[in-house]
Amino acid sequence: MPERLIVIGGVAAGMSAASQAKRRNKELEVVVFERDPHISYGACGLPYYLGNVITDPDTLIVLPLEKARKDRGIDVRINHEVVELDAKNKKVRVLNRETDEEFTMEFDRLIYTTGASPVRLNVPGVDLKNIFYLHTLKDGLRIKKYIEENKPSKAVLVGAGFIGLEVAENLAHTGMDVTVIELLDHALGTMDADIAKIATDEMERNGVKFKFETKVEAFEGENGKVKRVITNNGKVETDFVLVGIGVRPNVELAKEAGIELGETGAIKVNDYLRTNFSYIFAGGDCVEYKNRITGKPAFLPLALNANRSGRYAGANAAFNKDVEKFPGTLGSAVAKVFGVEIARTGLSTVDAEKAGIDFESVEIVDKTQAGYFPTKEKITVKLLAEKPSGRLIGAMLAGGQGTGLRIDVLATVLHNNMTIKELSEIDLAYAPPFAPTWDPVLVAANVGKKKFK
């Protein structure tokens, strides 16, 4: 009898885990249970599907079902929900949602990749029609269908996170009158207000409206359909509401099974993605990961964390040997809204203050290309460095084309615990269409390092 690996959840982390385990151990029986009808899709593409940048939703599928089954030899069961996990006795109870039948399956090892779910608004009127959450491909298809059939002219986004801003841009591109409502005094809560403002100013220039420090108190409707949003800061008429106020990890099944949760409420794993049951691994958006800067667990549901943790969990589960150590996360993120690119890595000012780190910050404005190059655009670089060491602990960028990719240099700097002076010494490449001779990142380091003498 071959050993059996069960994977719960078949999106980013789950299919990465299953593929990696099977690739490393051809003898292993790998069974994936996915509750929804779709596996392995790029959820980050959904805003662009709503905005018609991507027209065929099938292109969002990274690994088609038949390919997973035939080419990779993975036993993928869609519309199958694991309803009970018996961690001690190594078995799961599974509901086939098409036939409504249940069955039990034993496993040698299990990888738990159930992802996260949108945080729900709990206000009067929230059950009205045309109030949506965008999380799964199923959600995306439903919203797109609604837009095509009803051609709404007004949309309200509740929540101004990365996805919220991307959705707002995309809906604005389709001609909708878009208002974003946010509880905080600025967008992108994981970034500093002054940097986030560069993105939202650009969106305002392109017709998107923002209501900051605004709390949704109720939805009002007509004929069962949402018609306006009531806030502490006035009413907004709308045809259509999309709520994106964050996600929380799907840990119910794990919790019932005795799998330990961490301080963030997500699943706690060791460096090899093992839970407190050594034969049960976890990965993806339901897990907390070590923040490389603070050394503490953080809940950062980001695509690369999900894919990497899945891949590494699969590698370790393949022969039940610790072969791939998860390197932790920097919370690196990037987005484009109209002509502005905005990015972060490491800690924001709020993050650093919460972590009790004494630090200096430096912010410079420069150009994305040589000063004499006609297509140059503005770029703002903000760096945070620990005192007195000068170690970089965070970076934020906002500006024109070429801004976003620069965050990867800073992520690499943080990965290596470099100081701001060391950053200033890197031999970055230069040509007029790409940067000034001293890249803006180096300019910020040159300015900032003076604070650490």
Place this chain on the structure above:
Amino acid sequence: MPERLIVIGGVAAGMSAASQAKRRNKELEVVVFERDPHISYGACGLPYYLGNVITDPDTLIVLPLEKARKDRGIDVRINHEVVELDAKNKKVRVLNRETDEEFTMEFDRLIYTTGASPVRLNVPGVDLKNIFYLHTLKDGLRIKKYIEENKPSKAVLVGAGFIGLEVAENLAHTGMDVTVIELLDHALGTMDADIAKIATDEMERNGVKFKFETKVEAFEGENGKVKRVITNNGKVETDFVLVGIGVRPNVELAKEAGIELGETGAIKVNDYLRTNFSYIFAGGDCVEYKNRITGKPAFLPLALNANRSGRYAGANAAFNKDVEKFPGTLGSAVAKVFGVEIARTGLSTVDAEKAGIDFESVEIVDKTQAGYFPTKEKITVKLLAEKPSGRLIGAMLAGGQGTGLRIDVLATVLHNNMTIKELSEIDLAYAPPFAPTWDPVLVAANVGKKKFK
């Protein structure tokens, strides 16, 4: 009497040095002698000036003469050539090229930043009219004037280095029929042939012709003007020739003064940019710098090396104290030709072989954006890693928009002596307009690290 610093040469390194020294030591008298009429210009912009991307040559001036004099308090003398350097007695003899008068000036410290000069072709007919070298702003103005007055329809570039390709692209944009002649079997001698080919294929698609493994044997003219190029591989009719077959350091004056040269023929300096005379510093394109990968001196006349070495030499010369240590160079370089971006850092295959390093290489082809994103383009990533350690020693990239800036991640990886496995662990940022979930750089590392088990 205040101390006096003399700087020989007032372009990138020289003006960086003078500015930095004066900024740090307000009491210091700083005198710059520049042979040409222009100081502190962005020579890397010259190809774009020829191509009318940049129309006003004044925009190429980084620090205008009057600003250098009045705002920064630097005594800049243009059209002044230092004709003798008496290193032991700390004085220079200077020729005022406007008045033809000579004078002597003493110094306490000196920074030698004379730059490099184009290597000259030595073949029959090389003195015909309309054969140019593009190195200084004066050259650029002369060539542009020639183009505007004579409207040549055919151009030959001799030499397919980074600048050569940029010039070829720019001339092609103005409608000229452009042929590039190169001695090697591929362009960009500092890069691997297969990567360089991605750029030259793109140029050929856009009408630029290449003749590789071709040696210029003579130029033939009519009425004293060049009309054709005679090679070992046929003749090329032309109105206009631009030669860019490399540069050599301007070291004559230094050599005569007893300043030690290094094994590359450029000036030898220590980590603080001091020559064998402790009060004489050197920087810019006339100096050899430590290659961080091989640990050996290298002649890599690149803009950031020049600006950084000037700045650091100025900092150290300010009070004659070692305050800024030059970090060495990776030879990072990037260029854009039509729709292709091409970049390098560290060692190429030829470099690594010459250095006697045992290494593995990996090359992958991926996309610049998420696979489902409609504007995605191809990107090729090639990594070289030392055996058996897996330490990255070089990287080359070629592909569509967003390729070039990625070299800076790899420069940062090389700066930190990271292994290919460590590269695969960096938390790079992801969003569909910027990258696939696993950035192509990470994909190359994931593939390559398997060779180091």
